[in-house]
Amino acid sequence: MREVNRFSEMAVFVQVIESCGFSAAGRRLDMTPSAISKFVQRLETRLGVRLLNRTTRKLQLTPEGAAFYERCVRILEDIADAEREATHGAIPQGRVRINSHVPFGKHHLMPLVPEFQRRYPDITLDIVLSDAAAGPLDDRSDIAIRSGSLDDSRLVMRRLGGSRMIVVGSPAYLELNGMPATPDDLDRHNCIGLSGNAKAWPFAATEGQRLLQWGGNLLLGDNESIREAAVSGLGLARLARFHVDADLDAGRLVPVLEAFNPGDEEEINAVFVGPSEHLPMRVHALLEFLKERIRIGPRAAGDRSDAPMLGARAVVTRLR
Template sequence: MDVSGRSGEMEVFIAVAEQGSLSAAARQLDLTPSAISRIIARIETRLGARLLVRTTRHISLTVEGETYLRAARRILADIAEVEDAITDQGVPRGRIRVSASLTHGRIAIVPLLGEFCARYPKVVVDLSLTDHVVDILGGQADIAVRFGALADSPLSARKLGETGHVIVAAPDYLARHGTPRTPEDLFAHNCLGFNFRRAEAGWPFRHEGRDFRLRVTGSIVANSGEALTHLARHGVGIAREGAFAVQDDLASGKLVALLEAFNPQDRDAFHAVFVGGPTMPARVRVFVDFLVEKFGAGPLA
């Protein structure tokens, strides 16, 4: 590859940062490790800053290195977008990195991808299903589908829809431990929860027009709704899930809805989040438009 220019140097730096070693980056780029080392040294000398911390086994980024990595990814993406637009006369093309939660991605996003790819055959969808929040500004994804209230940020967002919630348990769990009849009965049960920070603690309920929350506890917390549904389905405990995530289990009888008389009918909106503005790549725009078209900002369940 041609590494004589700034863009070539950026490609080398990105490869080193992503691969975590000079030798792995060299293999990826068909260069020698010594050539990679010289290019990194050239960048650091020009910038007057150390970008990488190198040990015998690992390479990590300095603060300046993280800043340079974000900028390099953005610059190369902009160059690719301009060239694609000229080459294909504005036809969307290239790779888009999409992040979605495990459950929602599997149930609602994956079934749509075949139609999208048929409509835009020159766009490659790079889908990652994870319940971790990815850093879009840091270049970890182009689009993320996120549930709940959005934090203030320079990112753009378009609402896709919303979902309700339901408390569920497996019939065999209820046979062994009894069925809770009031929210307070949950104190005697194994309530499975999330381990990431929420705006408000506890499960919400409504009774006779009064809204309140209870801090329930259990033997397992996880960062994955898919994991909690699996545990509930196998009789480990009681979980509170997005209604879309358990609708098939409820229909089949694998799970039973609990305390519906106390359900506050709260709903979580979900959005497509991305870097907007006039330089937004066409491939990102058409994918967001496609999601809005398919979900229609309506309820999942």
């Protein structure tokens, strides 16, 4: 009974927030405003923390209240999901929160949103595009799309593909400084790198692979800023193809030293709190859709196999 009361408190609290007040929540739940207020007070007392700042004109979530609200929404959706999945003919529905770094989200994820929504009209996508290294345990996402390996044993990684690395420069920069013919020519060029990373790039050589130190006067904290700097003609950059696909197609950037490209990739992975067989139906539906529709792989210059499958446009729900 105690657990049931906890769920009732969560449901009332969520309704208060989504209704923007005790009176409106009471009308939706067929309860008096005073009863709603007592539910919230009892919840705050049990938790030992203030969830709402109350004034005569409005309610405002405290930081603790905002975090608790998001968790409550997820818990209540999971309960509803479990009840739906227990019935025959259940269909995926509810909210799925997905976090992706900005370039991949803009160029590969967002174009797939219209098809996903046509296939699963009862699923609400909550999409956050951010270059911060946040995972499912950091911002309570159901799925995070990230590159590289995992450093948290509580998470599961599902490979979606790999995007080949490429050195690029703007036509204006190359006209002014010349097109390098071999990796050794980079000592006469300005290269743009990622802060905290080694100032060296790999290149194919007769003996296999050669790591070449480069010089440059610009280090940036994220790949999108590096891309923008390269487009602006500030130097050469080495990025995964998915970061620069649109720029290559539009002629804002051109490939450099492709004859010496070693063919290494930046892996793109879906990261979630596993195991996958225990995921809610709505999350599992999105994960399987991404595995099916995102086709990323190595390609030669001019090959469009790294491109999104669809060209439809969609609105980003949040960009930070």
